[in-house]
Amino acid sequence: MPCLDDHRKAAAEGVETFLLMPPFSFFDFIETRFGDYDSIRRIFSLARSFHAESLVLENIQPCGIVAEENEDIRQLFPAYSNTGLLRLSFWKRPISTADSISLLANDDFVGYAIVKRDTPSGDASSQWHVFEAVFPKYDHAHNCVPHPQTYHLAVDGQIFAIKGLLYCQQNGLNKACAQVAIRSLLSRILPEGDISYRRINEIAATIKPGFNPQLGLSVPQIRQIFHEVGLLFNDVDYSENGGLRKDLPYQKFAYAGLESGGGALVGFRLTGRNLQEEAKHIIPIYGHTFNKDTWAPNADISYFRIGENVGYVPSESWTSSFLGHDDNFGPNFCIPRLYIARDKVDYVMEIFRPGVCYSGVLAEALALAILYSLLPCLTGSANKWILRLIQWTNKQQVVFRAQAMTRDEYVNHLQALQDWEGNKEKTDFCTFLVNEMPRFIWLVEISTPQLFPANERKLGEIVLDATRKLNLGENFSHNDVFMFARLPGSYLFGGDIVGDNPQFTPVPSELLSHTELSRL
Amino acid sequence: MEKQSTFGNADLAKKMAAQFGTNQETVKVEMRYAKEVETFIRKVEEAHQKAANSKLVFR
Numbered sequence: 001m002p003c004l005d006d007h008r009k010a011a012a013e014g015v016e017t018f019l020l021m022p023p024f025s026f027f028d029f030i031e032t033r034f035g036d037y038d039s040i041r042r043i044f045s046l047a048r049s050f051h052a053e054s055l056v057l058e059n060i061q062p063c064g065i066v067a068e069e070n071e072d073i074r075q076l077f078p079a080y081s082n083t084g085l086l087r088l089s090f091w092k093r094p095i096s097t098a099d100s101i102s103l104l105a106n107d108d109f110v111g112y113a114i115v116k117r118d119t120p121s122g123d124a125s126s127q128w129h130v131f132e133a134v135f136p137k138y139d140h141a142h143n144c145v146p147h148p149q150t151y152h153l154a155v156d157g158q159i160f161a162i163k164g165l166l167y168c169q170q171n172g173l174n175k176a177c178a179q180v181a182i183r184s185l186l187s188r189i190l191p192e193g194d195i196s197y198r199r200i201n202e203i204a205a206t207i208k209p210g211f212n213p214q215l216g217l218s219v220p221q222i223r224q225i226f227h228e229v230g231l232l233f234n235d236v237d238y239s240e241n242g243g244l245r246k247d248l249p250y251q252k253f254a255y256a257g258l259e260s261g262g263g264a265l266v267g268f269r270l271t272g273r274n275l276q277e278e279a280k281h282i283i284p285i286y287g288h289t290f291n292k293d294t295w296a297p298n299a300d301i302s303y304f305r306i307g308e309n310v311g312y313v314p315s316e317s318w319t320s321s322f323l324g325h326d327d328n329f330g331p332n333f334c335i336p337r338l339y340i341a342r343d344k345v346d347y348v349m350e351i352f353r354p355g356v357c358y359s360g361v362l363a364e365a366l367a368l369a370i371l372y373s374l375l376p377c378l379t380g381s382a383n384k385w386i387l388r389l390i391q392w393t394n395k396q397q398v399v400f401r402a403q404a405m406t407r408d409e410y411v412n413h414l415q416a417l418q419d420w421e422g423n424k425e426k427t428d429f430c431t432f433l434v435n436e437m438p439r440f441i442w443l444v445e446i447s448t449p450q451l452f453p454a455n456e457r458k459l460g461e462i463v464l465d466a467t468r469k470l471n472l473g474e475n476f477s478h479n480d481v482f483m484f485a486r487l488p489g490s491y492l493f494g495g496d497i498v499g500d501n502p503q504f505t506p507v508p509s510e511l512l513s514h515t516e517l518s519r520l
Numbered sequence: 521m522e523k524q525s526t527f528g529n530a531d532l533a534k535k536m537a538a539q540f541g542t543n544q545e546t547v548k549v550e551m552r553y554a555k556e557v558e559t560f561i562r563k564v565e566e567a568h569q570k571a572a573n574s575k576l577v578f579r
Contacts, residue, residue, distance in 0.1 A: 176579035216579025236567045237574040282578035307556030369557040377547045482528035494528020502527030507536045508543040
């Protein structure tokens with residue numbers, strides 16, 4: 001499948017280089033070259049934060065999906081002209097001439113932006129916007145971005161690679177916040193590495209022929225785009241049923257989506273002095289902070305109840321902020337998890353990793369039912385960690401963390417695990433297991449509020465088949481998706497149901513105590 | 521007692537036990553909270569189905 005990145009590899013018509021050490025001022029540079037744009041200021045602020053020492057500015061020709069966008073805008077605004085297209089790349093190494101670009105390497109690459117000036121109807125209508133930008137996550141260990149994408153960019157004819165998640169901004173002509181949020185997330189997941197606004201808008205038009213793309217997208221249009229590209233998702237519209245905000249909080253679905261690598265869309269209402277009417281805005285969420293000393297898990301607010309009398313401590317309790325873009329302001333913001341008030345959030349979409357058929361929120365609920373049922377039957381165990389886990393389960397102080405994985409990712413993880421005493425799983429066990437597993441699984445990690453944040457370790461996992469849809473018919477059953485439970489010293493594989501009671505077959509494990517959490 | 525169906529993959533259990541042995545007798549489990557989990561999952565699914573008719577527009 002061809003990669004949709006011609007626009008990143010466009011030939012440069014002119015190259016300028018700038019050394020960024022003082023007294024060079026980004027404020028002066030932005031005001032002179034662009035004017036006053038929050039998103040462009042944010043790009044330069046990120047470059048400063050990453051200690052960029054030089055900027056390469058190239059004039060480029062529209063090609064690929066940029067040229068396609070220009071054609072589409074011209075259909076809407078016949079006098080339209082693309083009056084500026086710049087590729088800005090930031091570098092850790094100081095270079096003062098274009099000749100020195102040949103000395104640059106991927107390790108020097110801080111981030112880039114392609115900024116575009118649209119003139120729909122005469123000079124007075126001209127506006128710059130960030131067509132796209134990529135900056136990596138901060139090195140800080142508490143910033144987590146599962147499954148970042150690698151983007152390739154040409155600079156003066158050389159190709160460089162950078163990991164991150166694409167930021168895109170609306171222009172109010174052919175794309176609004178919904179289109180750019182969708183492109184951000186899909187650029188990471190789709191095999192072609194991107195999606196054009198033309199395709200997004202063409203799919204949206206199948207739901208509402210003749211719609212105006214500058215007015216954004218409805219939820220049915222957003223859903224259709226994901227259907228068309230073959231991705232499954234779970235979503236909730238809170239505006240029609242406010243009670244769901246408490247029972248199915250948006251944070252749970254957002255976190256499940258970002259942990260599994262699909263990401264999430266969060267739609268909310270904006271209010272403010274400058275807004276004449278209530279506006280609805282949607283942003284992509286793709287990462288999170290991990291704050292091991294946060295107080296929140298000790299409070300009842302972090303406890304998630306499945307029913308009246310059963311619940312657990314979700315792993316997102318240690319997340320203070322989601323990482324996401326806000327196209328109005330720029331890329332890579334920390335958005336405090338509890339800052340967007342529940343009553344302001346109208347919509348959430350948890351996007352599943354390709355190949356996964358049901359929500360990570362449901363995987364955690366299933367794991368809870370299995371673990372809380374299994375453990376009372378293991379009271380005779382000689383393993384002290386099983387006995388401790390039983391105690392914590394009785395108090396429902398168990399942490400669950402759902403991760404969508406391929407079978408190879410899981411088996412590599414299992415082979416790499418070491419318990420606290422240094423024991424490892426037998427290689428032939430792992431080799432045998434991989435041949436028996438479905439292509440995608442939910443790995444629901446089991447830990448405790450003491451072990452999870454401090455050591456980033458776990459006591460085992462419930463492994464579920466992620467490739468089967470749950471049977472939600474009249475004969476509701478989740479029996480088919482259970483693969484096995486791994487607990488200290490033992491695997492428990494499912495078996496026949498006799499009476500109403502499933503029978504589990506224990507198979508010994510070399511891992512006798514806690515092990516590392518998975519990291520993707 | 522009559523065998524009704526299976527929970528998970530009984531064949532996999534047999535294969536793994538045959539290859540790597542078992543360290544305890546079969547564990548018979550009473551599935552607790554099954555009703556609560558079913559209710560929760562149905563609530564999530566119902567909300568997802570209803571979102572298909574959402575009137576929300578984001579711009």
